[in-house]
Amino acid sequence: MSLKERGYADNVLRVDLTKGTWTTERPDPDVMKLLLGGKGLGAYYLYKDSEPLVDPLSPENPFIFVVGPLTGTNAPTAGRFGVVTKSPATHTFLDSYCGGFFGQTMKFAGYDAIIIEGASRSPVTLVIDDDRIHLEDATELWGMTTLDSTKRLKTKYAGFQTAVIGPGGERMCPIAGLFSDERTAGRGGAGAVLGSKKLKGVAIRGTGSVKVYNPTGFDEAAWVAYRMLRMSNQIKRMTEDGTANILGLVNAAGALPTRNYQEGQFEHSSEMTGEAWRKEYWTRSIGCYGCPIYCSKIAHAKTRDIAIDGPDFETIWAMGVNCGITDKEAIIYSNYLCDLYGIDTISVGNIVGFVMELYQRKMVSAAELDGVKAEWGNGDALVTLTEKMAKGEGIGELLQKGVREISKHFPGSEGFAMQVKGLEMPAYHPNAAKGIGLSYAVSDRGGCHLRGSPLSEILGGADPLKTDGKAELFMTNQFDTSIIDATILCYFVKFGITLKEIFQLVNPCTGFEYTNPRDLERVGERITVLTRLFSAREGFTAKDDILPKRALSEPLPSGPAKGHVLELGPLRTEYYHLMGWDENGIPTDKRLAELGLKELLA
Amino acid sequence: MNxxxxxxxxxxxxxxxKDNRSMLLxxxxxxxxxxxxxxxxISETLKQYNTIFDGIILNPGQLEHHANLVGGKLRAAPLVRVDxxxxxxxxxxxxPAATVKRVSLSDGADALTLGASAAVATFLLGFGEDLESENIKSISLLARECYRLSLPLVVDIRPIGGNISADNYTGSIKLGASFMMEAGADALILPECEPETCKLIGMWATVPVIxxxxxVPTSEKAQRMLEAGMTGIVLSEKSLPVPGFDGKATALRSLLHQ
Amino acid sequence: MIISSGKTVRLNRIFNPNDGRAVCVAADHGWMSDPTPNVLELRRILEQVVLGGADAVLVSYGTALRMGNFFHGKNSPALLIRADWMNMPRLGGSNVSNILPAVNFKKQATSTAKDALLVGASAITIYYFIGYSDEFEAINIEQAATFAKECRKVGLPLIIEPMAVGAPVTGVNITEILIASARIAAEIGADALKIPYTNDVMSFKKLVDEAGVPVLVLGGAKSDEPRDALELVDEAIRAGASGVVFGRNVTKARNPRGMVSDICALVHGNKTVNQILGIGAKKRGRLRPVAANCTGCQMCEFVCTHYHSSEYGQEKSRLRIEFKYKPNEPHTSKPIVCPLCEKCVEACKEGALTIGAEGYLVLEKERCNACGDCVDACPLHLVFLDDDKPILCDLCEGNPQCILWCKQRAIVLTEIKESKQHVS
Structure with a gap:
């Protein structure tokens, strides 16, 4: 039975931007069974198709759009897509996911993956109408904001879905993302890679459908999954108060990084919770394709005529708490600027927090910051610095490069440049949550909370300050997350369903007959190891699986985690051991053979 | 006078x-x-085997709920696991357990209420000094309570911790047996060990050793155990799902109670 | 012959002697989480619960003292007392909006079996948390064993509530953990269990079989859709459960009395969920969009497509979500659904389209000549030709899938009382 009857499109599109040509090919069913699709398929092509040590911003770095076997089906949140490439921010493997309506459209158009190779000489847009494909000149769109270019494309191509980059991506800045309507594949600089290829965006329409192996079994599993999401308290909270519903809990655990991670609790946290935002700002919710959660909340600014999708928890933290800011208007406007110019709000907030600490320590002056008084809590400073980064103007030209690059200009600041491998860290303090701290150090794409961080440890699942069992906890979470990203579902389904329910969907969808959820977990491990192999080939080893000094040797001054640092060394050793990797963090031949990766990559 | x-x-x-022999499950x-x-x-299991064995060790909840299937002249006597x-x-x-714990489930008075003929306590070895000292304390208290209540105390010696190796396995059994004799056990259950160890413990233990x-051991093996001074055999649940269990167990019973 | 008369008599008060089943309501939430409306209005809710015919009600010791009147009389519910306390709802894991969030998991034994017996309880209920940490589980086991001993002594039934909670609990192990924990609780001395559903009938049957004591399924967090809770009860009963202990799905329901009697109909009356919800008894009605509720997720489009074609997609949907893009604002959306205006019926010269006796559009394929007049006639552009036959909304033959799946109720069914005279 062909992959077409197993949830897949059974088709991969390869576009060569240098030559302006394209071909299609059929994916290998054996690869699909081993790696499932989505992240797994993207990792496979990236590993096989790219040479080691290429410049991520060169034509030699492939850029891959992926969907999974569940994409476009009636499974909950099955409209997402992912992008896989070598990250210009970290030079590691990069995968980033995006909601909205692009993913299911790509599947309905008939593609499991779209691999973009080479680079165009002048700006282009890729237009895909089912199997009709063309590249069209995008000179007019080049320089436009994400909103304007999306509008232009959607006007010209009614009924199409789009994914575009903004001026940030065009400038190839490592904090630039890819935007589909208001949704973003934000982290790790995917937008910059497209900018380097002069690909402004993709417009796509799909009129096809998806077939699954066993529709009756699949429908039952889908109904159970939706029912469990409807019966989950955590999902309900996310529906009511958005992702920021957890802000109070993270703060209570003393794990809410405040003023560039100098503290773990914010004295004004109650003003920043989802509840506070709901009462003051949020007017309605929007849902991605097939989503019963609809965590997206729409905020209308009071002092400007704009409304945004957001801010979400991470943005509220990054631009708010991490900068000591409670000025919601400033946060909304900064978020808006990031969306418009196509850059990542987490990195921007982390950068502004870092600049504010430089300013606090008098390592930088207002004059050096184009006159901005970067004081904690100064909303105007946030807006101005964001704008400079968004446009790459003035000091923004340096700031847009991320905290690792900035800190090189300020000797002595490396210890509080809160990044891992060049990716700015997110909203959980590594000193106050040991499993999460470990995950930052070794995750596929640097300082990220969505690549297996055991968030449950600060949500009541375990004592966050203990290290016992945390390596294993992170490991299983990493495998679970890899499966979510391979199928591709939304990360948030984790708050209502487990790998068991995903297993119950995957089997009737693909007919691959994984024996039990543990069997599917092995697929997750295989994907995790494959991404590790990619980064290892790029030269990454244990010495790179490290956190800044603040996490390792500056005890938190207050809160429930007072006095705590992250005991990274032993945790990392334990993790490598559990994974069957050597002490340098490289997967051993033995483990690769057990996972079938040796054969696959031979 | 006794x-x-x-x-x-x-x-x-x-x-x-009559023969001072015992076969337990x-x-x-x-x-x-x-x-x-x-x-x-559990009730099917009990119905099936309650006439083959002399005694069956049950957890308190099962004994309470299935008391009608054990005890009396024809059926296996109930022994209760107290931890x-x-x-x-x-x-x-x-x-999987990361930290090994042991807590009390029942006590002498409760065991008597349940109608148990003995309390069976577990003595874990090789898990470090914290667990060991707690274990010693609780068995000592239990031994004194059982003495007051005239309830036999059987101690099950389990050298299964991470500190147990091939080198110290036999020694640990001896140590466990010695400690439990000192604590006041009325009978011991030993893990499988060499006939010499059995013989040695059988000699200085003045109580029944099972x-x-x-x-289910072969008749030769069972014979060797008896010759080494063992009072009998306790079969674990692992022996049950083996084809021909009934026949083998019945044969073992005949051998024990010739 | 039964010797332990205390436990037997009291269990008989909880479980209906005719079918051995019980419908219990848990109303102990005020003891462990925020004073939400279901806690503050407990007295009013319990009145409803009693009227609904609950067999037993689980409350805290204090509530039993204050509201003992609900348990007077032979036909009143049996009193179950929550004999311990914990802070799980205030941990992030269950993520309720907390007045005072907690970080680490704690549990205490708060009543003794004897205390509970003296206030007239028919059983006590205690937690058994497994999965958080070995230390925490050991504390749970020790407390449960103490309660078990006390209960045996005074002849009071013990209901243990095993819960697989904690970061190490994953999709890989959760079902196995629940199955093992049910048996472990029985080994310790539970006379009945209150336990979460494993979300599939097969594994829950294994759980029930291996536990060996009566199993009552718990409801967990409340769904806005009463159907969800009823389905869960139905599946659990099919798996061999002896009944339910439902809390928030009853106490937070718009109509607690109705919810209890619906559950009783499932548990004691052998009714099906569809019978209770009146599904299958086809209602005449027309679809009505509620644009303000629409999030634009398009679930209605894909369930519509799937119901009619068994494929997964949105192209062949008989309704659509229309998006509006305003400058500087994320999109808004609204459902465009067939209002049964009958323009297509009027336009069909062949008489192939009619409003059937059951009140929805019926196409007589033999009479249809694929002229496309109905397509042109539809003012909302919802009718289209596929494979030379018009595709149009047939209300899923009286059970509209869009309504069943739309959680936010952006499409509702307006019932038509009188059957309308229609042109043919």
Whole structure:
């Protein structure tokens, strides 16, 4: 039975931007069974198709759009897509996911993956109408904001879905993302890679459908999954108060990084919770394709005529708490600027927090910051610095490069440049949550909370300050997350369903007959190891699986985690051991053979 | 005059007073790791085997709910497991134990209320000094309570911790047996060990010593155990799901009580 | 012959002697989580619960003292007392909006079996948390064993509530953990269990079989859709459960009395969920969009497509979500659904389209000549030709899938009382 009857499109599109040509090919069913699709398929092509040590911003770095076997089906949140490439921010493997309506459209158009190779000489847009494909000149769109270019494309191509980059991506800045309507594949600089290829965006329409192996079994599993999401308290909270519903809990655990991670609790946290935002700002919710959660909340600014999708928890933290800011208007406007110019709000907030600490320590002056008084809590400073980064103007030209690059200009600041491998860290303090701290150090794409961080440890699942069992906890979470990203579902389904329910969907969808959820977990491990192999080939080893000094040797001054640092060394050793990797963090031949990766990559 | 009539009467419920032999079945690992093959339906298991064995070790809840299937002249006498441990949760179990714990499930008075002929306590070895000292304390308290209540105390010696190796395994059994004799046990259950060790312990232990087996021993093997001074055999739940168990167990019974 | 008369008599008060089943309501939430409306209005809710015919009600010791009147009389519910306390709802894991969030998991034994017996309880209920940490589980086991001993002594039934909670609990192990924990609780001395559903009938049957004591399924967090809770009860009963202990799905329901009697109909009356919800008894009605509720997720489009074609997609949907893009604002959306205006019926010269006796559009394929007049006639552009036959909304033959799946109720069914005279 062909992959077409197993949830897949059974088709991969390869576009060569240098030559302006394209071909299609059929994916290998054996690869699909081993790696499932989505992240797994993207990792496979990236590993096989790219040479080691290429410049991520060169034509030699492939850029891959992926969907999974569940994409476009009636499974909950099955409209997402992912992008896989070598990250210009970290030079590691990069995968980033995006909601909205692009993913299911790509599947309905008939593609499991779209691999973009080479680079165009002048700006282009890729237009895909089912199997009709063309590249069209995008000179007019080049320089436009994400909103304007999306509008232009959607006007010209009614009924199409789009994914575009903004001026940030065009400038190839490592904090630039890819935007589909208001949704973003934000982290790790995917937008910059497209900018380097002069690909402004993709417009796509799909009129096809998806077939699954066993529709009756699949429908039952889908109904159970939706029912469990409807019966989950955590999902309900996310529906009511958005992702920021957890802000109070993270703060209570003393794990809410405040003023560039100098503290773990914010004295004004109650003003920043989802509840506070709901009462003051949020007017309605929007849902991605097939989503019963609809965590997206729409905020209308009071002092400007704009409304945004957001801010979400991470943005509220990054631009708010991490900068000591409670000025919601400033946060909304900064978020808006990031969306418009196509850059990542987490990195921007982390950068502004870092600049504010430089300013606090008098390592930088207002004059050096184009006159901005970067004081904690100064909303105007946030807006101005964001704008400079968004446009790459003035000091923004340096700031847009991320905290690792900035800190090189300020000797002595490396210890509080809160990044891992060049990716700015997110909203959980590594000193106050040991499993999460470990995950930052070794995750596929640097300082990220969505690549297996055991968030449950600060949500009541375990004592966050203990290290016992945390390596294993992170490991299983990493495998679970890899499966979510391979199928591709939304990360948030984790708050209502487990790998068991995903297993119950995957089997009737693909007919691959994984024996039990543990069997599917092995697929997750295989994907995790494959991404590790990619980064290892790029030269990454244990010495790179490290956190800044603040996490390792500056005890938190207050809160429930007072006095705590992250005991990274032993945790990392334990993790490598559990994974069957050597002490340098490289997967051993033995483990690769057990996972079938040796054969696959031979 | 026998000073402890109660203990002797109860002990004779599961150790035959004529031949001083005993054949027991232990169904209590389920409190740690849930139902095991052969014990999915406890009342079926009891109905099937309650006339083959002299005694069956049950957890308190099962004894309470299935009291009508044990005891009396024709059926196996109930012995109650008075503690719980997660020590049996290895990598095969859905939730492997990271820190081994042992807590009390029942006590002498409760065991008598339940109608048990003996209390069976677990002595875990090789898990470090914290667990060991707690274990010693609780068994000592229990021994004194059991003495007052005239309830036999059987101690199950389990050298299964991470500190146990091939080198110190036999020694640990001896150490465990010695400690438990000192604590006041009325009978011991030993893990499988060499006939010399059995013989040695059998010689200086003045109480019945019963050997734990995970499969029904062959008649030669059983014979060797008896010759080494063992009072009998306790079969674990692992022996149940083996084809021909009934026949083998019946044969073992005939051998023990010739 | 039964010797332990205390436990037997009291269990008989909880479980209906005719079918051995019980419908219990848990109303102990005020003891462990925020004073939400279901806590503050407990007295009013309990009145409803009693009228609904609950067999037993689980409350805290204090509530039993204050509201003992609900348990007077032979036909009143049996009193179950929550004999311990914990802070799980205030941990992030259950993520309720907390007045005072907690970080680490704690549990205490708060009543003794004897205390509970003296206030007239028919059983006590206690937690058994497994999965958080070995230390925490050991504390749970020790407390449960103490309660078990006390209960045996005084002849009071013990209901243990195993819960697989904690970061190490994953999709890989959760079902196995629940199955094992049910048996472990029985080994310790539970006379009945209150336990979460494993979300599939097969594994829950294994759980029930291996536990060997009566199993009552719990409801967990409340769904806005009463159907969800009823389905869960139905599946659990099919798996061999002896009944339910439902809390928030009853106490937070718009109509607690109705919810209890619906559950009783499932548990004691052998009714099906569809019978209770009146599904299958086809209602005449027309679809009505509620644009303000629409999030634009398009679930209605894909369930519509799937119901009619068994494929997964949105192209062949008989309704659509229309998006509006305003400058500087994320999109808004609204459902465009067939209002049964009958323009297509009027336009069909062949008489192939009619409003059937059951009140929805019926196409007589033999009479249809694929002229496309109905397509042109539809003012909302919802009718289209596929494979030379018009595709149009047939209300899923009286059970509209869009309504069943739309959680936010952006499409509702307006019932038509009188059957309308229609042109043919």
């Amino acid at each position: 000073i402890n009539v109660g203990k002797n009467i109860r002990m004779s419920d599961f150790i035959d007073s 232990d169904l209590t690992v389920t409190s740690s790791i849930g139902a095991q093959p052969g014990t999915e339906n 719980w441990t997660n020590a049996y949760r290895d990598k095969e179990f859905c939730l 050997m734990r087996c995970d499969e």
